[in-house]
Amino acid sequence: MKSIPTLCLGLILLSALPSQCQTASADRPAYRHAYYLFLADPPKGCEDCYVPLLITTSPLEQAAKAATRERCVLIVTYERDSIWHNDGLITLASGDIEAAPRIVHLRDRRYRYQEITSSEILKLLQNPMGTIPISRPYIPNPAPPTPTLQDLISAFRDSK
Numbered sequence: 001m002k003s004i005p006t007l008c009l010g011l012i013l014l015s016a017l018p019s020q021c022q023t024a025s026a027d028r029p030a031y032r033h034a035y036y037l038f039l040a041d042p043p044k045g046c047e048d049c050y051v052p053l054l055i056t057t058s059p060l061e062q063a064a065k066a067a068t069r070e071r072c073v074l075i076v077t078y079e080r081d082s083i084w085h086n087d088g089l090i091t092l093a094s095g096d097i098e099a100a101p102r103i104v105h106l107r108d109r110r111y112r113y114q115e116i117t118s119s120e121i122l123k124l125l126q127n128p129m130g131t132i133p134i135s136r137p138y139i140p141n142p143a144p145p146t147p148t149l150q151d152l153i154s155a156f157r158d159s160k
Contacts, residue, residue: 029057029071031147031155034121036080037104037111050084051077052111053124055152060104060113064097073147074106082130086149088142118156125153 037052055073056063063070074087096105104111124130128149147155 029147030158031055031057031073031152033057033059034116034118034156035060035104035113036077036116037106037113040103040110040112049079051080052106053077053080053121054104054106054113055121059115060097060102061099063092064094064099066094069093073152077124078130078134079132080124081132082134083124083128083149084136085139086141086146088146122153122156125149125156 033056035054035056037054039048053075054060055075056070058066058070060070069091072090072092074090075083076085076087078084090106092104092106097103098105102113104113
C-alpha cells in the first residue's frame, strides 16, 4: 500500500495535468482560413472530382508576401462533399502563391483558390463521410503532428 505522502503527490500531479494539456493545445497553430483549390491545368482522368482543401493559419495573400514557409493542412475532398483523404501537413513557399490571379502551385499542379466560410468548413469536418455514397479505400491517416479533425473543428469554432 502506498503511503499518504505518495498518494498526495500523485493527486497533485494528476490535478496539474489538465492545465498542461490546455497549454499544449494553446501552442498549436490556430488554423483560421480554408480554401478550396480548383484545378487550373487540364485534369487527368477524374482528377477534378477530388477537390483539395487547404487549411492555413494566415490568409494566402499574406503568406505570398512572407519570408517564411506557411505550414498548411491539405485534405482531399470528393466533390467538396466528403473527405477522401487527409494528406496532413505540407508547406508552401511564398513563390508557390500568386495572390493577384489567386493561384497556388501544389504538387506540380496549378490551382485557383477560393476561401470558404467557417460554417462551410465546419460542415465538412463534422460530417466527413458527406452525403454522396462512394466506395472508400482504407488510407491510413498521416503521422503526427498533423492536427486531427477535432483540432480543426475547434479552431474554426473559435474563429466564429
